[in-house]
Amino acid sequence: DGGITQSPKYLFRKEGQNVTLSCEQNLNHDAMYWYRQDPGQGLRLIYYSQIVNDFQKGDIAEGYSVSREKKESFPLTVTSAQKNPTAFYLCASSPERAGLSTDTQYFGPGTRLTVL
């Protein structure tokens, strides 16, 4: 089955802890994205990567970090510096290459993070 997976589905974190959200794709896509969604809101871009070992900040990168060591994987770490991390996190991938216009994005099922 080709697709994009996220784990875990639900994640609970105590204040002051760092947590890492997993995102894996086997679609051979070059670009990957992390979005945050709050209730009743649209998606806000946290980080994106168009190629291995390179990534760019999105609109709300503060308090988050990412890595792109492999084409298939783009984990997101929510650090203790993120003041309001409770949200639904969505990962997406796209076949686009750097310099080309954005094409269709394929989304994972999401991870719901709750800070206790």
Next chain:
Amino acid sequence: SQQGEEDPQALSIQEGENATMNCSYKTSINNLQWYRQNSGRGLVHLILIRSNEREKHSGRLRVTLDTSKKSSSLLITASRAADTASYFCATAYYGNNRLAFGKGNQVVVIP
């Protein structure tokens, strides 16, 4: 960043009726996309319309694009209960390898 804005925000219709949603944007785009999200799930791509296209169909979906008014509409014909979801428009701007999403439009289809 500039975002598409959907109008209306919430829509409740009877099964079999048509549902229409609109999206506006601010500057020239390369393409505009519509996505669906069922509650608590990821987004699913529905249709992409490029800036040089005016209308596109996919099954019961019809999307129009008016670049002079910087707006797009999504029409779902003969709606079904399974169409109950949130619908998002997303715009891709030239020279910017990212999508800007609107806040979404919640559609409830009553059986």
